[in-house]
Amino acid sequence: MSEQIAYLNGDFLPLTEAKVSAQDRGFLFGDGIYEVIPVFQKKLFQLNAHLDRLRNSLNAVSIQDPYTDTQWETLLNDLIQKHPWDNQFVYLHVTRGVQLVRDHLPENNLKPTVYAYTNPLKPVADHILKHGIKAVTLEDIRWLRCDIKATTLLPNVMMKLAAKQQGADDAILIGRDQTISEGTASNVFIVKDGVLHTPPLSNRILPGITRMMIEKIALDHNIPLLEQQLFLADLETADEIWLTSSTKDALPVCSLNNNTIGSGKPGPIWRKMQAYFEQTKQALMAAED
Template identity: 45%
Template structure:
């Protein structure tokens, strides 16, 4: 993964990322009492701005925190951070913690000001090898908490799962619980059987993925049938196609699961259609200015 770009934003100021400092008493550091977002940036503009900022607002709300900036203020801030970090596609990381206080107190202090941090990193285009051969995934048990719909920085089980995938030479760890598919350690998972997309319904067990929402919308426009229902582990293992959705990478085809070929072991026709639609959608919307939705 490429090194982050040099300019960050911390609590109201643009700063050199290498110089940025926060207190060790920050609740994000002490308790992972923080939420985050990751937005891709193409052609100098955040992609799916309202979906990402809307999810950040939802995560903050779930922690009982106010949203610290309006959508118009987020748009201005993101545009300036992206401009300062120069041309080329990027992805912006936003983290909002409940703030720093004097001492280590579990109960949140409502008087604290949040710590707001943004940085940006280069975003690489889809790898030709992935386009041709897809990626590997492994399955692991889902050991996370009961509110996986909140995009919290408390990611230890996700990190352990991703570590297991890396040790197996795979791109992603797909999480299973009670004999069913949940999602990836940092991605949404869609499966295909007989031309129909199957994926678990939204709920507390999975993150509401921006990429999955767009992929499903594009599938509807292509008249591809969609069933949002629990996906049994056996159906995952015998799927014709498996796809991962990440904001930073789009939709990727999984061609090997636990070392076994998925379908024919190559990117499938539904992924190919969605990828073409995804690229077309991006090319159509990215020249447009940010449109702020409520």
């Protein structure tokens, strides 16, 4: 393919040439917000929901949104069209901007840095669809505002590495109160006796777009759903466990801490949800034509 293109502060340029100042607060402090938006058949999926979440996170940290919804849509569509892939995922990133004197306190009226690029969105591997993934439980070592989609992801990286070192694909995080929060980059659902459960939204949980869609699909298709606190024992006795995200939909967890979950294969409610999710996705994309 031709060279990948990135968007940086108003310009499209080769990805390898995109550079930001070493004095950018995003580099020095992780002072920024990001979003990941899936693209199907070159159409941004659930863009308004992603932009709402972006704006909520920016407002929470007092960074001004640099663009209107229309401007975001235009630049992201322009970026998508510069690449050959029908299915992509867009990463966009807004930092507070460049400040020449390093100080925890930001200067007034800094100009935000805006960066975006896209990669091909590959389907989930067949062996995962057939056999699920392995997860472990780890202590949630993150900060107390996980509802903000901040770029400061070092704890997530550390926990992902710790899961890998234990031979697992991912980790499900447990707080100091012993409640389940989420995965390293995903929301958590369990199925017990035909009922879908997920932790309620809080400052410890990112309001996932896929989580929101799954809740709506469950309501539309009469799948019982409860938002309630989950504990390790709930995971260990679950019939099914799912990890949900914008680029993976719902991944079935079939092994937790080296113990089999349910039958050891993706469960029947997950299979139903996969079919309903794909139907909903196609309907939403068709409605945008």
